[in-house]
Amino acid sequence: MDQLNGRCDLHTHSQASDGMQSPAENVKLAKQKGLSALAITDHDTVAGVAEARQTGLEQGIDVVAGVEISTRAGGKDIHVLGYYVNIEDQLFLERLHGLREAREERNHRIIAKLQELGLAISWEEVIEGLGRPLEPDESIGRPHMADVLVSKGYAVDMRDAFDRYLAEGKPGFVSVPRVAPEDACQWIREAGGAAVIAHPGLYGNDELVRQIIEKSQPDGIEVFHSDHGPEEERRYAELAREFELIVTGGSDYHGVRQGVVFHGDLGSKTVAVDVLDQLRAAAKR
Template sequence: MNRADLHTHTTASDGLHKPADNVRMAAEAGLAAIGITDHDTVAGLDEARVAGRAYGIEIVPGVEISTAMDGQDIHILGYYANDRDPVFLARLASQRRVRDSRNELIVARLNELGVPLTWEDVLDAAGRDRGPDETVGRPHIAEALLRMGTVGTLQEAFDRYLAEGKPAYVLPPRIVPAEAIAWIHEAGGAAVVAHPGLYGADAAVEALLAAGGADGVEVYHSDHSAEDERRYAAMAERHGVLATGGSDFHGARKGRIYHGPIGWRTADAAVVAALRKRTSDRRTGADRKALDE
């Protein structure tokens, strides 16, 4: 009961389970806390908070912001940012517009490759009607391809079409990681570099920790090897930043859990307290600056 899974996704973005379901699974896994970190949206947080009270699980409010640097897709996790801040919400809305444009370009690329996928097919694969603050992602496109029989598995959809370097992969113009970090800080939150082992760009990750202002790095992740974890733990210690961890749970599709089940990778609950302290100090500093002005 002293562990926290700080990286999970819900139906507010490209997860398969409602926020309340994630919280229930966290309780069943014996966790003390769970992070709700949907892509470019905080739409799932209110439901998660209600469930957290019901199950006795601490909710770590979060978001995963998509950025790019030197042609490399890099994601930044934001924790304890003020999810009522109108400026922060407007910035996330701008991110969702970029994401929608990227998805439409992927569908167009697939059409050029002779795959007769439509945007309506993707929305059907996403399931329920999606609210204005919710997002659609590549897993939904993969599901649509599976439903129409173009691929035999979701992994095949990524391997043949959707993964980086594949024919339908699209990297739209995105903000740089430092800008996402600034957004999170300005909303009073703590910024963490997500799953660095997926990038093959350790120098860029280290720069974000050394001079980019990141508060931490996701050391423990379902797709990290033991060597990855040792390397990023040492990197976190070297720069005096937090070492976080999470499953990156998206749900089970056709029996395959993507990336791992809730609780598969975690951080000590003390990390949650450290994240809260960083954000508390940051908000106190902002309040003090406002008073000085």
């Protein structure tokens, strides 16, 4: 397993947002894969970081305190990753709480739209689908609703649920007011962290990505991602050189749903651990 020694996966999700595994389980899996470090980057919450850190100490895995903040720009949902944030910064925690409130409003509106389409789905079923109590500061996302849609036969699998109902432009999609990427980058910096533009290839608009970089002044860009092919990796590596950005990467691991790994298996996209030194240095500026 030591083929990944000296490597780190800087984009993974846990049950604190829409991942399938506990933060501790993610860390243990990283150990099994032979990774040296792992970031927990849940959506709009840092609720899973403390547990991951404790398990990291036990497993000998360096755990990076991360977050993935949902923003909006150019008519697109844009995600901004934060690394080495202070998870006890009260202002930052209040800001994340506000984002989760907006997310919850969106979730209820999605349920209402699905019901208008004639689909028998309720918020209570989404929570029951977790198979456990919803913990404080955890966030619910569209994958949780997709699980219910699949279990009730409205979709074949997760991808089908998004393609039919939940993806942008589909009948169940709802967009709520979100902060701008430059605000998220500023919040991350004020919380002592380094800001990185997540999976730019998913936005389908490189000119928009360029504009976001120019306006937000992030510290890095996620070049390596499970949904990026070689051409995307080349383009965004070039963009990183042009703007002198840190090159990061990660699997965007969410676990296994209906037998399918989303977005990629933990450890399938990694960067060298010296990237952590670059992120730490950026966070201290």
